[in-house]
Amino acid sequence: MTGASGLGRVLLPLSVVAALTGCSVAADRSGGPQTLQVVAGEDFWGSIAAQLGGSHVSVTSIVTDPNADPHDYESSSADARAFATADYVVLNGAGYDDWGQKLLDGNPSSSRTVLNVAELLGKRDGDNPHFWYGPGYVRSVADRITADYERLDPTDRSAFESAHAAFVNALMPYQQALATIGGQFAGRRVAATEDIFVYLATALHLDLISPREFMQAVAEGNDPPASAVAAFEQQITSRQAAVLVYNVQTVTAVTTNIQDLARQAGIPVVGISETIQPLGDTFQDWQVRQLTALRAALTSSHADG
Amino acid sequence: MITDVVGGVVTPQVTWNMVRDIAQLFDYDFSRHAFAAGTVVAVVAGAVGYFVVLRALAFGAHALSHIGFAGAAGAGVVGADAVVGMLLFTVGGGSAIGLLGTRVRERDVAIGTVLAFMLGLGALFLQLYRGNVNNTYALLFGDIYGVSALALLITLAAGAATLLALACIYRPLLFASLDDEVAAARGVPVRAVGVMFMVLLALAVSDAVQVVGVLLVFGLLVTPAAISERLTARPARGLLLSSLLALLFTWLGLAVAYYAPGPPSFYITTFSFVTYVAVRVGTGMRERARGALPVLESL
Numbered sequence: 001m002t003g004a005s006g007l008g009r010v011l012l013p014l015s016v017v018a019a020l021t022g023c024s025v026a027a028d029r030s031g032g033p034q035t036l037q038v039v040a041g042e043d044f045w046g047s048i049a050a051q052l053g054g055s056h057v058s059v060t061s062i063v064t065d066p067n068a069d070p071h072d073y074e075s076s077s078a079d080a081r082a083f084a085t086a087d088y089v090v091l092n093g094a095g096y097d098d099w100g101q102k103l104l105d106g107n108p109s110s111s112r113t114v115l116n117v118a119e120l121l122g123k124r125d126g127d128n129p130h131f132w133y134g135p136g137y138v139r140s141v142a143d144r145i146t147a148d149y150e151r152l153d154p155t156d157r158s159a160f161e162s163a164h165a166a167f168v169n170a171l172m173p174y175q176q177a178l179a180t181i182g183g184q185f186a187g188r189r190v191a192a193t194e195d196i197f198v199y200l201a202t203a204l205h206l207d208l209i210s211p212r213e214f215m216q217a218v219a220e221g222n223d224p225p226a227s228a229v230a231a232f233e234q235q236i237t238s239r240q241a242a243v244l245v246y247n248v249q250t251v252t253a254v255t256t257n258i259q260d261l262a263r264q265a266g267i268p269v270v271g272i273s274e275t276i277q278p279l280g281d282t283f284q285d286w287q288v289r290q291l292t293a294l295r296a297a298l299t300s301s302h303a304d305g
Numbered sequence: 306m307i308t309d310v311v312g313g314v315v316t317p318q319v320t321w322n323m324v325r326d327i328a329q330l331f332d333y334d335f336s337r338h339a340f341a342a343g344t345v346v347a348v349v350a351g352a353v354g355y356f357v358v359l360r361a362l363a364f365g366a367h368a369l370s371h372i373g374f375a376g377a378a379g380a381g382v383v384g385a386d387a388v389v390g391m392l393l394f395t396v397g398g399g400s401a402i403g404l405l406g407t408r409v410r411e412r413d414v415a416i417g418t419v420l421a422f423m424l425g426l427g428a429l430f431l432q433l434y435r436g437n438v439n440n441t442y443a444l445l446f447g448d449i450y451g452v453s454a455l456a457l458l459i460t461l462a463a464g465a466a467t468l469l470a471l472a473c474i475y476r477p478l479l480f481a482s483l484d485d486e487v488a489a490a491r492g493v494p495v496r497a498v499g500v501m502f503m504v505l506l507a508l509a510v511s512d513a514v515q516v517v518g519v520l521l522v523f524g525l526l527v528t529p530a531a532i533s534e535r536l537t538a539r540p541a542r543g544l545l546l547s548s549l550l551a552l553l554f555t556w557l558g559l560a561v562a563y564y565a566p567g568p569p570s571f572y573i574t575t576f577s578f579v580t581y582v583a584v585r586v587g588t589g590m591r592e593r594a595r596g597a598l599p600v601l602e603s604l
Contacts, residue, residue, distance in 0.1 A: 073446070073448075073518075074448055074449065074450075074518055074520065074521075074568035074569065074570055075448050075450045075451065075568070076450075076562070076566060076567065076568060077336070077450060077562050077563045077564075077569075078566065079450070080333070080335045080336070080450035080451075081317075081333060081335075083335075084333045084334065084335055085333075099448060099451070101451075102447070102448045102450075102451025103335065103448070103450055103451045104451075105451055105452075105453035105456070106334065106335040106338055106339070106448070106450050106451040106452050106453060107333055107334040107335040107338075108334060108453070108454070222431050222432075223428075223431075223432075225432055
């Protein structure tokens, strides 16, 4: 529990005390050792940013429901204030967190550095935005965050270097879990209800056979076309996939139906989540736990040959 | 939504010092922009909303934002800018509603019919469009805390243009809204005025929605005017009161949301609703007291 919220439990009461005793309103940055104020749009990037910064950064993760209807969605003043006072902001981009871009526009600042992950990776709006499910992308983002920290706070350069090394080290179990599944099950056909699994399937050398239109429609909160639903159901009932992966945070009537069909066909069903679960866990522990469950499901599966 | 606040960002606290509390509201750009944009939108929505209530168009105002969504999806299919699609559809849909429903009774049905068709088109476009419509769509809906300096200027210009246009059609619109049959008999082009108002409403709503979001616009369009209508029968005074109430609710809502958790729309619509209920109860009691007198006399 070295994540953002563990630290928060200690620091939050202090900040309330500070406010009650009348000190500080807007970012109080006068004197004292420098602490970079970091805001991450989502907790998976926040967890990485917190580990890479150690005690030299203070990370606020703003976790919003990624499937919130933009019709109804409105930011809170606390979120807006976090963006206004941040030295460094990490957003996923590619349309995944437009609300964050709006909050940046609403409070322009020349002393704030913004890392847009989609732009870093050369992705565009409309591309699959689940970059944190791509192990290579995660590494690129981590490298960039450390480089940015060192530029923003050069005096703590060596601390950031060692934090980066420690994080790369902490990713080892994650890399091992990826390599194990990749080595053992390369080429196995798998199904997913949502395109959150696409980058991970590629990294694991699994053959993701579900209709693309289906996965994309579910990820976007739309109804998949009937032809895609029919094709998917056919794949499941004829047991063409070894496992079915679904997003526990975007369950709809259509995806529940697919899950039921999979269970009836004896295909193991594995849930993965959009954001870190349980809340406050580290990125790598969360991913390893999910990969362990996936490996167990692949091992136990009798479907797909 | 879960917010995990750590260390650095200190949530401001309400103190007993009112002056300091109010000054603190304007510490950040996002909050200054929110108050400025909120002020413009409230004044315009209050004024336009007066006619929305007078013409029984609350459902129409609500329908326009959904029609805008269909337009945005359609723009995605042909590769056009989402805003263009939204404007085309709201103006087109608004005109259709104005043409099909001249009388209040017809209007409700006309809005429902046009809305259902537009939503159907939206569902089709969503399936035809292979990109992520939700992403494009999200950009269409503003956030009161995400108003850029440029958006603020555009809101100001659009708000001024809306008020000017409303002033131009004020007399015939008022006449047609109060009594369309007499107005028609006196030579007022009732249907044309109705369509013009719907177009005006469509443009005003589309603009404001992109800056402050749907809920805020819709909330300010109906309730303040409904309260005002209960309090005064005089049109000019009612319109002014409607704008003032919208402004008051917006400022109060933004001030409370700055210190308390929860989105500003919640506080703004809550203040509006509570005031509306209080005014309904108050005027209801007054009417009953007045109505009771003749009964007593007849005894």
